[in-house]
Amino acid sequence: xxxxxxxxxxxxxxxxxxxxxxxxxxxxxxxxxxxxxKPEVKLLMAASGxxxxxxxxxxxxxxxxxxxxxxxTGLAASLFGPTVTTVLGAIVLLFQALLxxxxxxxxxxxxxxxxxxVGPFVAYGLFKGxxxxxxxxxxxxxxxxxxxxxATYVTTSLQLALAFPDPVSGMTGAAAKFLGIFAVTRVPLxxxxxxxxxxxxxxxxxxSRGELNALNIFSAKA
Amino acid sequence: MLKRNLWMLLAVIALAILPxxxxxxxxxxxxxxxxxAEAAITEIQPDYKPWASPLWEPPSGEIESLLFALQAALxxxxxxxxxxxxxxxxxxxxxx
Numbered sequence: 001x002x003x004x005x006x007x008x009x010x011x012x013x014x015x016x017x018x019x020x021x022x023x024x025x026x027x028x029x030x031x032x033x034x035x036x037x038k039p040e041v042k043l044l045m046a047a048s049g050x051x052x053x054x055x056x057x058x059x060x061x062x063x064x065x066x067x068x069x070x071x072x073t074g075l076a077a078s079l080f081g082p083t084v085t086t087v088l089g090a091i092v093l094l095f096q097a098l099l100x101x102x103x104x105x106x107x108x109x110x111x112x113x114x115x116x117x118v119g120p121f122v123a124y125g126l127f128k129g130x131x132x133x134x135x136x137x138x139x140x141x142x143x144x145x146x147x148x149x150x151a152t153y154v155t156t157s158l159q160l161a162l163a164f165p166d167p168v169s170g171m172t173g174a175a176a177k178f179l180g181i182f183a184v185t186r187v188p189l190x191x192x193x194x195x196x197x198x199x200x201x202x203x204x205x206x207x208s209r210g211e212l213n214a215l216n217i218f219s220a221k222a
Numbered sequence: 223m224l225k226r227n228l229w230m231l232l233a234v235i236a237l238a239i240l241p242x243x244x245x246x247x248x249x250x251x252x253x254x255x256x257x258x259a260e261a262a263i264t265e266i267q268p269d270y271k272p273w274a275s276p277l278w279e280p281p282s283g284e285i286e287s288l289l290f291a292l293q294a295a296l297x298x299x300x301x302x303x304x305x306x307x308x309x310x311x312x313x314x315x316x317x318x
Contacts, residue, residue, distance in 0.1 A: 002256050006272030007263060047304035053297030057290050061241040065250025066258055099289050101276035102256065160259060164266045174266055181258045192237045195230040200301075202223050207308040 001068065001156045001182060002096065002111055005104025012163045017109030023117050024090050027083035034084065044204075044211045048076035049088040051200065055193065056092050062185040070193035071152050074145030075200060077120035078127035079215055085124075089116025114155035123148030131218065141201045146194030153182040
């Protein structure tokens, strides 16, 4: 989902940076508060960040004949909320921009917006809504991780369509083109991410009850 | 739980292998979707020139896969460390 270095017009690059920056700053402050109030969740937070690291390194083949990687942000977003995840995602994106030439510094704001803001917010909202409606955590996290992942790729497509409207069919045509590359390809891969995240969540429910309770994961049901 | 997790893991593996089977001996290149987006941009605006380039690029595909492997290994190591700690009997009391 990375928009490559230099592939956004300067105004767009700056614009997305300005939009994303407050989320990163707010998220960093949330992390500081959370770690101070609940030091017992520190390791789980690191592990959730590590999960983003692993998944975004896996380039999985898709039925359309191209490869792309999951985002892994649904887990952290469901456990710690969206803005904490923004920071975790931003770290991964920075690593990939600097060391792998995937994405870039000029497009960092746009990439943070899609992978570390929109995806986590969608995932968090779904997780809270679905557990609140009384469904199990596993069902909620599956839907959250799957659709959060898709939301990221849809956002990337729209960002590119906004920057590169098709000369004939306009923004809609360009959006269709980019969605064809990113979103359609992503459906099976998003399902993979959903399933993997459920496995991790099941293990957490079994072995990390204390931390899940400290984070009020099931407060809506109690 | 173990059984259900195993089935889900198998499903994930199947979803990753299936595309390779479908396109077996065929046309698909399995390049990156990022690269396809780049091509689409060039198609829409042939005269667009990227105005910035990465500060540093992995000098070869080998180095790139090294760094990708490193990224995955670091992440997996930490996730493994986490569950290793949480599952160890000595750490049980805080998991009640």
